[in-house]
Amino acid sequence: MNSSPFDRAITTHHQNSRAVLGEAFPDRLQSILRDTDCARARQVIESWNGYHITPLHSLAGLAKEIGVGNLYYKDEASRFGLGSFKALGGAYAVLRLLAKEIPKLVGKPVSDAEISSGIYSGLVRELTVVTATDGNHGRSVAWGARQFGCACKIYMHAGVSSQREQTIADLGAEVIRVSGNYDASVHQVETDASKNGWFVVSDTSYAGYEDLPRQVMAGYSVMTSEIIEQIQHRAPPTHVFVQGGVGGLAGAVCDRLWREFGKERPRFVLVEPALADCLFQSALQGRPTTVDISEETIMAGLSCGEVSLLAWEILDAGCDDFMTITDDLVAPVMRLLARNGEDPAIVAGESAVAGLAGLAAACRSRELAHALGLDEHSSVLVIGTEGATDPDIYASIVGRSAEEVAPERDN
């Protein structure tokens, strides 16, 4: 690879001495993300209009340039037309919330199908869901609220772009701007919801709040189930590089792949922005650790200072390595993916490329590649978690719009 930013990359790496190696998925973690919840999520989400399995690209050209044997890229840009994998989580959790609350109001069991059919629309309309977001989760919750007919309020900190705000407002949600960072908006939601009787649908879990984040992760597991089917009869991954915000995505992917591959599970590497490294710091401390976000990373979806407690339990045991990368690696990787060449041109947003950027940087450092066991025989899975979720930012970085990069695709 000729691009030089990877040679100069500033990364940090921590090998997790607490990771459980060479063992099947532990019994003690079984109840965090239950098989039954994941199976139900899959059945429900597959039935939604617009569901299709997102592509798993095999990027042979880029694999060669980076120096690995195989590179799988799960491309979430087209997920339900919402631009990111988050479409699977928040919207599904809205349905789970309604499935819990409506029976209390009508005094009898109510099925998901009845809620979706609109027969309880009068009651559903009276319920308000609320969440904090840096863009993608809020968009998913707003989309779910519109689908099922409840009211929706989305809290956004000042660092979230106005285009991301508009996209959510276009779905009919009320957007409330708050000062401070993402974590401050999470706390504000908690306070306002309990004052007003609104229902928090968060993608992060904290003490006393676990049910819906669990369902959000069950929604994400649909993506991992697709990946497992897509790599059948192909070289199984030796490594997985996944980006972390609060860790919900990484936790769900780690859980499902560990269950699937057992003792032979791939080496799991979590990548975060250096400006928002709460999972990295938690790994160093061996317990959930909060970091104060003083500067916003360009990887907006990953700008979180507090880990999700549920996700942390899985990652503490199942994540082998934690890495951070600096923001300057993001644009070069977005441009690499947008190229027309041996591989298909891919539209990847700022938060989508963090895992791949971590891999590219690691492979350019002899020491780090060795520490991570990466070589030309490695088969690596990365997750392109979003497309051009802010089209203006995308075009300003890549120099072309998403439509120009991949005209035939739904970005």
Ligand SMILES: Cc1ncc(COP(=O)(O)O)c(C=O)c1O
């Ligand atoms: C595009 C994108 N990728 C990755 C993540 C990280 O997911 P999590 O916060 O569950 O770790 C997010 C979170 O919002 C995101 O929007």
